[in-house]
Amino acid sequence: SSGINAEYGEIPKFYAPVINLLSPDKTWSGMRTVGELRREKGETIPVNQDSLYKDIERKQKVFKPLVVSKSLQKDLPFKTKPKVEKKRKKELYVTKRAVVSEPGERRLTTLMQQLLTAQKESDAKKLQKKKKEKEKYLAGQAKITAKRGEKAKERRKVFYQKNAKKDQAED
Numbered sequence: 001s002s003g004i005n006a007e008y009g010e011i012p013k014f015y016a017p018v019i020n021l022l023s024p025d026k027t028w029s030g031m032r033t034v035g036e037l038r039r040e041k042g043e044t045i046p047v048n049q050d051s052l053y054k055d056i057e058r059k060q061k062v063f064k065p066l067v068v069s070k071s072l073q074k075d076l077p078f079k080t081k082p083k084v085e086k087k088r089k090k091e092l093y094v095t096k097r098a099v100v101s102e103p104g105e106r107r108l109t110t111l112m113q114q115l116l117t118a119q120k121e122s123d124a125k126k127l128q129k130k131k132k133e134k135e136k137y138l139a140g141q142a143k144i145t146a147k148r149g150e151k152a153k154e155r156r157k158v159f160y161q162k163n164a165k166k167d168q169a170e171d
Contacts, residue, residue, distance in 0.1 A: 066111055072118050080114045 038045070073081055 068111065068114055073114075075121060076114050076117055080110065080117050082110070082114070 032040075068076075068082060
């Protein structure tokens with residue numbers, strides 16, 4: 001027996017370990033599962049009503065019409081600016097002909113074109129600004145490099161002057 005038994009005495013066993021489940025008599029069977037117990041009693045699995053799936057009811061979203069601000073319209077080229085047209089009495093050929101587009105699709109297309117143009121212009125402005133800042137930065141770096149070169153040149157000059165004096169003193 002181990003050292004633990006010597007300190008505490010004999011440890012009682014509260015279980016009977018199964019050494020071999022392959023015994024030929026097959027008298028031993030383990031604990032029954034919850035499923036087996038329910039099947040014997042004829043019970044069904046309890047259903048929690050909160051856990052059941054429910055249909056999701058969503059309200060239809062109503063979007064406000066997209067409005068391009070006047071300041072943004074001012075920056076747009078004339079071609080893509082929104083035009084205010086009067087209602088016509090006669091139908092135009094463009095409206096008569098068969099087009100597969102939805103009723104508000106043309107308006108959306110022109111609006112998207114306007115927004116994309118404005119975006120491109122703002123991107124171009126940002127790129128121009130970035131280039132200017134980079135040029136300014138490079139000019140500053142060039143000045144710093146030039147100052148470093150001058151200081152290094154000055155240090156070399158002083159160094160060689162001192163060495164020349166030492167050489168003259170030794171001669």
